[in-house]
Amino acid sequence: MPATGIKQDAIVIGGGFYGAAIAVYLAKQRGFNRIVVVERERALLMRASYNNQARVHNGYHYPRSFTTAYRSRINLPNFVRDWPDAVRQDFSKLYAIARRHSKVTAKQFVRFCRDIGARIQPAGQDLRALFEPRLIEDVFLVEEYVFDTTKLASWAERELEECGIQIRFQTQAAAIANSHGGALSVTLKHAQGIEEQLSSRYVFNCTYSGLNQLNGDFPGTATGLKQEITEMALVQAPPALDNLGITVMDGPFFSMMPFPARGLHTLSHVRYTPHLHWNDMPGIDPYQKLIQYDKSTRANRMVKDASRYLPAVLDAKYVDSLFEVKTVLMKNESDDGRPILFEKHRELPGYYSVLGGKIDNIYDVLEKLNDEKLSLSN
Ligand SMILES: Cc1cc2nc3c(=O)[nH]c(=O)nc-3n(C[C@H](O)[C@H](O)[C@H](O)COP(=O)(O)OP(=O)(O)OC[C@H]3O[C@@H](n4cnc5c(N)ncnc54)[C@H](O)[C@@H]3O)c2cc1C
Numbered sequence: 001m002p003a004t005g006i007k008q009d010a011i012v013i014g015g016g017f018y019g020a021a022i023a024v025y026l027a028k029q030r031g032f033n034r035i036v037v038v039e040r041e042r043a044l045l046m047r048a049s050y051n052n053q054a055r056v057h058n059g060y061h062y063p064r065s066f067t068t069a070y071r072s073r074i075n076l077p078n079f080v081r082d083w084p085d086a087v088r089q090d091f092s093k094l095y096a097i098a099r100r101h102s103k104v105t106a107k108q109f110v111r112f113c114r115d116i117g118a119r120i121q122p123a124g125q126d127l128r129a130l131f132e133p134r135l136i137e138d139v140f141l142v143e144e145y146v147f148d149t150t151k152l153a154s155w156a157e158r159e160l161e162e163c164g165i166q167i168r169f170q171t172q173a174a175a176i177a178n179s180h181g182g183a184l185s186v187t188l189k190h191a192q193g194i195e196e197q198l199s200s201r202y203v204f205n206c207t208y209s210g211l212n213q214l215n216g217d218f219p220g221t222a223t224g225l226k227q228e229i230t231e232m233a234l235v236q237a238p239p240a241l242d243n244l245g246i247t248v249m250d251g252p253f254f255s256m257m258p259f260p261a262r263g264l265h266t267l268s269h270v271r272y273t274p275h276l277h278w279n280d281m282p283g284i285d286p287y288q289k290l291i292q293y294d295k296s297t298r299a300n301r302m303v304k305d306a307s308r309y310l311p312a313v314l315d316a317k318y319v320d321s322l323f324e325v326k327t328v329l330m331k332n333e334s335d336d337g338r339p340i341l342f343e344k345h346r347e348l349p350g351y352y353s354v355l356g357g358k359i360d361n362i363y364d365v366l367e368k369l370n371d372e373k374l375s376l377s378n
Contacts, residue, residue, distance in 0.1 A: 007034070007183070007199055007200065008034045008035065008036050008198055008199065008200040009026070009032040009033055009034045009035055009200065009201075009202070009376055010023075010026050010032050010034075010035045010036075010200055010201075010202040010203070010204065011035075011036050011038065011173075011184075011186050011198055011200045011202070011203045011204070012026075012035065012036070012037045012038070012203075012204045012206060013037075013038045013173040013186070013203065013204065013205045013206060013207055013214075014037075014038070014039065014205065014206035014207040014208065014210070015037050015038070015039030015041070015043075015044040015045070015156070015167060015169075016044075016045055016047055016048060016049040016206060016207075016208060017045055017049040017152055017156070017356070017359060017362070018049075018206040018208070018354055018355075018356045018362065018365065019037055019039070019204070019206035019207075020037070020044055020045070020156035020159070020160060021156075021362050021365075021366075022204050022206060022354065022365070022366075022369070023035050023037050023160060023163070023165050024156075024159045024160065024163055024165075025366055025369060026374075027163035027164070027165060028163065029370075030374055031376065032374075032376065033164070033376075035163070035165045035166070036165070036166045036167075036168060036198060036200075037160065037165055037166070037167045037168070038167075038168045038171050038172075038173050038186070038188060038198075039167060039168065039169050039170075039171065040170065040171065040172045040287075041169065041170070042169050042170055043153070043169065044153050044156045044157055044160070044167070045149060045152055045153035045156055046153075047208065047209075047324065048208050048209070048324055048325070048326070048327075049149060049152065049153075049359075050149045050150075050153070050261070050322075051232070051322040051323070051324035052149070052232075052322075052324070052359075053232060053255060053257050053259075053266050053268055054146040054147050054148070054149060054257060054258075054259055054260065054261070054266065055144065055145075055146060055245075055255075055257055056076055056079055056080070056087060056144065056145040056146060056147055056359065056360060057072040057075075057076065057144070057338075057358055057360055058072055058073060058076045058118055058142070058143055058144045058145070059072045059073045059113075059116045059118045060095055060113065060118060060120075060142050060144060060247070061247065061336075062336060062337065062338070063103070063104045063108070063109060063112045063249070063250055064103060064250070064334075064335045064336055064337070065332070065335045065336060065337030065338075066115070066116070067337060067339065068336075068337040068338050068339065069112070069116045069118075070116055071339075071361070071364060072358075072360060073116050073117060073118060074363075075360035075361065075362075075363045075364070076145075076360060078360075078363055079147075079359070079360045079362075079363075080145070083147065083151070083152065083155065085148075085151050085155075086147045086148050086149075086151035086152050086155065087145050087146075087147055087148075088145060088146050088147070088148060088258060088260050089145045090243075091146075091243050091244060091245055091258050092127070092141060092243060092244050092245070093141070093142050093143065093144040093145075093244070093245040093246075093247075094123055094127060094139055094140065094141060094142070094244060094245070094246045094247070095109070095120075095139075095140050095142050095247050095248075095249055096131055096136045096138070096139045096140075096246065096247070096248045096249070096309065096310075097109055097136065097137045097138050097139075097140075097248075097249050097250070098135060098136060098137065098248055098249065098250075098251065098253055098309065099134070099135055099136065099137045100135070101251045101252060102137075102249055102250050102251050102253075103249075103250040103251055104249060104250045105137065106137045106138035106140075109138075109140070109249065109250075110140075113140075113142070118142065118143070119142060119143045120140050120141070120142050121140065121141050121142075122138070122139070122140060122141070123139040123140055123141045124141075127139060127141070127244075130240065130241070130310055130311075130312055131309060131310055132308060132309055132310070132311065135308060135309050136248070136309055144245065146245065146257055146258050146259070146260060147260070147359060148260035148261050149260075149261045150260075150261045151260075152359075168188065168190070170190065170191035171188050171189065171190045171191070171196075172188065172189045173186050173187070173188055173205075173207075173214060174187045174188065174189045174214065174215060175187040175214055175215040175216035176203060176205075176214050176215075176216045176217060176218050176348065176351060177216040177217045178217050178347075178348060179199050182201060182349070182350070183199045183200060183201055183350075184199065184200060184201065184202075184203045184348060184350050184351055185197055185198070185199045186198045186199070186200075186203055187215075187216070200350075201350045201375075202350045202351075202352070202374060203348075203350060203351045203352070204352045204354060205351065205352065205353045205354065206354045206355075208327050208355060208356075209227060209280075209286040209287065209325040209326075209327045210285070210286065210287065211225065211280075211327075211341075211353050211355060212225065212280055212281065212282050213282060213283075213285055213286075215282075217347060217348055218345070218347075218348060218351070219345060219347050219348075220282060221341065221343055221353050222343060223329055223330070223331065223341050223343065224279065224280070224329070224330035224331070225279075225280035225327055225328070225329060225330060225341075225355075226277060226278075226279060226280065226327070226328050226329075226330050226333065227277060227278055227279075227280050227284075227286045227289075227325055227326070227327055228274045228275075228276070228277040228325065228326045228327075228328070229274070229275045229276040229277070229289070229290055229293050229323065229324075229325055229326075230268075230273050230274055230275065230323070230324055230325070230326045231272070231273055231275055231295070231297065231298060231299075231321050231322070231323050232266045232267065232268045232273060232321065232322045232324075233266065233267040233268075233297065233298075233299035233302055233303075233318060233320075233321050234259060234262055234264045234265070234266060234267075234318075234319045234320040234321065234322060235256075235264060235265050235266075235267050235299070235303075235316040235317060235318055235319060236264055236265075236316065236317040236319055237256070237264075237265040237316055238312055238313075238315035238316055240312040240315075241256065241265070241310075241312050241313065241316070244256075245257040245258055246310060248306075248309055248310075251270065252269075252270045252271045253269070253270055253306075253309070254267065254268060254269040254270065254302060254305070254306040254309075255267075255268050256268075256306070256310075256313065256316075262319075262320075264319055264320075265316070266322070267299070267302050267303065267306065267313075267316070268302070269298075269301070269302040269305060269306065271301075271305070272298040272301050272302045272305070273298075273302075274326075275293070275298070275323075276289075276293065279330070280327070286325040286327070287325065289325070290323065290324070290325050293323070295321070295323045297318075297321045299318045299321060300318075303316060303318070327355060328357070329341060329355075329357070338357035338358045338361065339357060339361075339364075340354070340355065340356055340357055340361050340364045340365050340368070341353060341354065341355035341357075342354055342364075342365060342368045
């Protein structure tokens with residue numbers, strides 16, 4: 001069907017951190033004027049870009065994926081430079097290594113940190129004393145930060161407005177098709193049930209969990225995706241843990257990190273955070289699946305198991321849970337790596353599927369975009 005309506009320089013589907021950052025890049029770095037961002041929620045950064053552990057990765061988390069660890073080391077300083085207001089560094093970050101069931105030993109972890117050039121030092125006695133020595137082999141003080149998701153959202157709102165980028169809120173991109181004259185046509189469905197067609201030479205699908213849910217000519221991503229319904233508990237940390245971020249490595253353990261957006265801590269547990277998973281496929285809408293899912297909290301189980309390693313966690317007060325769909329590349333299931341997905345599609349020239357994997361990977365995506373020859377429509 002021929003596209004009608006305004007011709008856009010670019011359409012960005014998804015107003016999460018990635019969609020917003022890409023729209024701003026297109027405006028500022030590539031001189032695009034007419035950009036539309038389409039977002040199904042009522043505001044920017046309400047989904048995975050809000051409901052996450054807020055860790056600015058610095059490599060430590062990925063002893064099984066050198067590439068992800070190495071890229072994190074490169075991206076962290078850039079993220080701190082570009083979003084200084086959103087980054088919190090005023091807490092101590094500990095990585096503890098479990099004695100049993102860990103995929104790394106303390107010695108291997110130290111060697112790995114040296115290999116990626118990440119700072120590490122033995123934690124002092126006062127911090128070690130927080131852990132159960134029969135279960136924890138060693139404890140290290142490292143350099144890792146968190147971001148405030150609400151500050152990233154404010155940044156996105158401000159920048160999109162300054163760049164004159166239009167946003168269609170409460171609007172869902174439903175289909176994508178080749179149109180005449182090398183354009184792509186996107187069918188939008190507004191909350192009130194109204195349909196609209198937009199056309200552009202370039203469409204960036206930044207919908208994270210929704211990448212494969214568009215009808216029309218889209219063949220699906222070549223890279224297989226796994227969807228997971230996840231729960232992160234939000235807790236009020238007890239005084240002993242209030243100024244700390246803690247991760248126990250590397251297996252069925254937990255992380256407790258400051259979550260600046262709510263003034264609380266997130267508690268995630270490798271065994272209890274993932275509630276349900278499935279292989280992504282068209283027609284199984286992850287957002288619908290999350291709505292229909294019975295969101296009974298597992299916070300008690302997280303606290304109970306974590307307290308075996310870190311007894312003070314028993315004094316944490318449960319406040320709330322963040323439930324979200326987490327989307328990961330199937331190929332990284334075993335090594336836990338978080339590379340980006342950046343795909344172009346022969347059947348739909350000008351259409352890009354983008355998935356960042358973690359917040360700081362935005363630089364890997366922008367690097368890819370720098371290599372693209374993008375020309376403005378007349
Ligand atoms: C539990 C969990 C913990 C995580 N922890 C961390 C961490 O500690 N550190 C880190 O760096 N990363 C973490 N991540 C990953 C990080 O959250 C994501 O990489 C990042 O937020 C992805 O941004 P995005 O813009 O691609 O996705 P989103 O923020 O989800 O944006 C996609 C947007 O697209 C919209 N959308 C979807 N379909 C459509 C459609 N058809 N039409 C219109 N709009 C649509 C959605 O409403 C959404 O707003 C975590 C993720 C989860 C789920």
